Amino acid sequence: MSTSARLRDTLTDRLTEDGTLTEPEWSSAARSVPRELFTGSYFAPVAGSAPTRYRPVREGTPGWLEGVYSDRTLITQLDGRTRPDDVTEGAAVSGSPSSSSTLPSLVLRMWQQLGVEAGHRVLEIGTGTGYSTALGAHRLGSTRLTSIEYDPVVGAAAAAALEAAGFAPRLIIGDGLRGDPDGDPYDRLIATCAVRYVPLPWLHQVRPGGKILVTLSGWGYASALALLEVTGPGEATGRFLPGCTSFMIARPHDRPPRPTLALLPGDERPSRIDPGKLDEWTGAWVAQLAVPAAERLGAGAEQILWDVSTGSQARTAAHPDGGWTVVQRGPVRLWDRVERAVQCWQSADEPGQEAFGLTVSAAGQRVWLGSEDGPGWDLPI
Template sequence: MSTPAELRAALVDRLTGDGVLADPAWRAAAAAVPREAFVPEYFLTVPASAPTAYAPVLHGDPGRLEGIYRDQTLVTQLDGHLSPSDVQGAAVGAPSSSSTLPSLVLEMWQQLGAEAGHRVLEIGTGTGYSTALGAHRLGEHNVVSVEVDPGIGARAAEAIKAAGYSPTLVIGDGLAGYADGGPYDRLIATCSIRYLPLPWLHQVRPGGKILATFTGWSFAFGLALLTVTGPGCASGRFLPGHVNFMVARPHDRPPRQPITLLSGDARPSEIDPTILSDWTGKWVAQLAAPSAEIIGAGEQQILVDSATGSHARTAPNSDGGWTVTQRGPLRLWDQVEAAIQAWRQHGAPHQQGFGITIDGDGQRVWIGTEDGPTWNLPI
């Protein structure tokens, strides 16, 4: 049976071989920080369960350590309060906290460009594993981490201290940042957001970097690296890959109301609805209809607007195309169609072809250049 140190070394070797750990300093951090100290127990998805169920893996269970050192995200809390030791057998619930897969944590730290001497604000302490990595690499006095959940924050603080690190840990609303520790050279968010909170822009110095994942109520995601250009202003680009995080609680969608698909105006759809099953296609649709939730799959898509009750639904028709039916003050499918067509006219790039600008006029996502197709984020 392998020891934790052996499992950790094997993980570091795999991530190095995969090209994730290109920076020797971050490789040393990954080799030093014991993930098992931060994830003593976790949930694993029960295969083929519907609705999705989660089985607890507790201290002493066979395979627990091997699971910790696989490159996988480990759910550590359900429904905002259930930990693995709180349940007997499999439980159904919504994941509300997790330990992100190590490859992504380490890749994001490297994408942030954080170096020794940089002062960094981390939004979302979670288990504390990422925080400890940052403290090891940058110096614990240079890391400030904010966690909204007091219980999660207390457990993380114990684990971080036990691992030998003493960064500044704050319990509070991460969307407000932590002005007392600023100004910062870098900010990294381990939750996703609908728009960039203005306090972050004022707490990171001009020239500093912000790495954050943007999302919406349709749960499409895009990771962006921004440079702060002045007080309240920033610009940047979205990065390659496929990154998603749990939504910051204040930015999460309102509770879903019962869906009643009433009659409406029907017409042929000008786009294939299956494009909304594509990673970037769904992202574009979300930009076009930011207060809507996309439900469904394939040719049968349903969009429901939380603010107005507007909805749209698609279905294949007998002509080999698709029919869309819309109802309410917002013509959701019209908005999505126009956005998808504009995206395709610009080559249908992955999100790395998108950029973002934040200034006194709002927060805007665009394709190619700031003169390209543009959508306002909901702030």
Template sequence: MSLATNLRHELAATIGSQSWQAAVEVVPRELFLGDAVYRHEPEHGWVPVHRSDMSRDDWLALAYTDETWVTQIDGVMAEDATDPVALLRPTSSSTLPGLVVRMLEAAEIREGDKVLEIGTGTGYSTALMCQRLGNDAVTSIEYDPIVAGRAREAITAAGYAPTLVEGDGLYGYAENAEYDRLIATCSVRTIPQAWPQQVRAGGTITTPMSGWMGETAFAHLTVAGDGTARGRFLEDDLYFMTARSHLPPPRPPLVSGVGDARKSRIDPSTLQGGTALWVAQLAVPQAQVSWGGDATFVVDVGTGSRAETRQDLAGGWTVRQHGRVKLWDEVENAIETWQDAGQPHQSGFGLTVTRERQWVWLGEPGGPSWDLPA
């Protein structure tokens, strides 16, 4: 048995259900990493690691480590980079296989299903689905033409032939509809209107959802016969890169000491991450959050509204708000509603999607709710 085969079996034994383990044992992940990946080093940034600079055994060991390997930074493929890249944003990666399998399991994909994948990426997850479901059952869309071309080469080299589409996955792919499962390997702010229209009644949409404050929840929705969809957020805490058209705009410069002052009812450090930040994001979906020194800033790019909180020497916090939208009022109200409900994880919330609006609800569909941006 070859080293690659041994490593695939060892990796498969550590992740997922038996059905997906069988696929992991077969699909050669090394083909999907191309000729180089980026490795993050705190002192240098994103450092390109080229296959040509490693032994074959070392490259295979890297490929079959259950880790995410970034393959593109701000549009630059790792194989085209010669020097470390700092302060730029990863734009494509080979997600760690354990997380890929968790995503496929959460989508409840099984034999006989017809699947639309939004975000081909390197093509590794596409190949896993082809291995289990067959080529004709899998359609995958990739926005970036360079990433799409590399994925096509790798998928073909691995012996698979799904429908591969270069385009904007937010529009789905109506030509092969209807689908039993739609699965997104990128995060979205809202569910694109095309998605429920291309999934059969009783089919599902599984996607990470993130907002402009950077926190994510994992939605699993069932589509109804009228094209609406409803479901809950799952317990998995996972992160996928955000669809490029759903990324936040550049944040304006932070200005301190502006606006009417009052005492804050909540501790701003609550917004450092986790479900509390996600709830704040629901309350003010057009806003971004930043920290500077002892201050927390919330800025609405669209209206120019802003809030700034600082700790008082005598205890507590002072908030200053400026602009048409009282951002901190909205954040406080949402956080207090969540706290009164026992501070549940994102899985304590659900989502309803219609043609007219989308809203997240707490507890049950009739509970407190927040509209997602149109």
């Protein structure tokens, strides 16, 4: 048995033992698809660097293959342009991750959550390295899978890797938020990027009764994974799933460039909530629902919200005598909205994201807590 096959078996066994892999078809895919074909080189973060710097790890270097078969996300591009092979051996570079091979446990868990069956036609948004695409093609057959990649360089590399692995799904270079330009009906849609709202073309390209699995995120860097059932053309409903799932946000949905942050004076008052609640996974999600156009910075008692579009700001601090204060300025009182949303969540005993749902209709896209007629927030369309 080759080293690669041995490492695949070890990873698959571990994911089976911890309960991630529960379906034999996906176990077979995990044992069969060679991840190293899709991650010939990747970036490793330099320990202790701030801001984070990255060094390339290339095929054949010590620990390369073991890294490929670790259950972690491997960064394959920075700033939408820099790939590991562009960096001089031994050098370290900084940048924002823009493409990656997602950790295998998450990819396989999501494929299982999607509920695909033999004969289903699936549309994948975000080919990336092509590893997830290969897993899907192994399970369904190449002719049942279409995958769309926004970045032509990333897409070309994925196409070559898929061919080397023996798969030939239909690949498209384009804006995945627009869906398949041919508009064929699909049984399932899976997104390996995050979006601020569900793109309307998806809701017309998945047949009624079909399902969409997508991560909702935003400029506050909070995320939640939703499984939706399409109920009619342009309509869907479903719930968010438990666990912590995050993906890089689709480039057309990313926040606009902002100038250097300047904290300006404003109106000060006591805060009615602990700002540290925004450091919790679901607390951050609730705050983002309340102020979807705001970027969140800071941590603990010192949170900063900044809405570039309106110039509105909010910043919190611990008060020397106990409690917290907030300073707000601008036309949108960001912290007022966050307080109301967090207090609503707290009144329901701070449930996890599985207590939330999403309804998409001609009236808009609304996240709700508990039930469709419960409290809710509109997504920014």
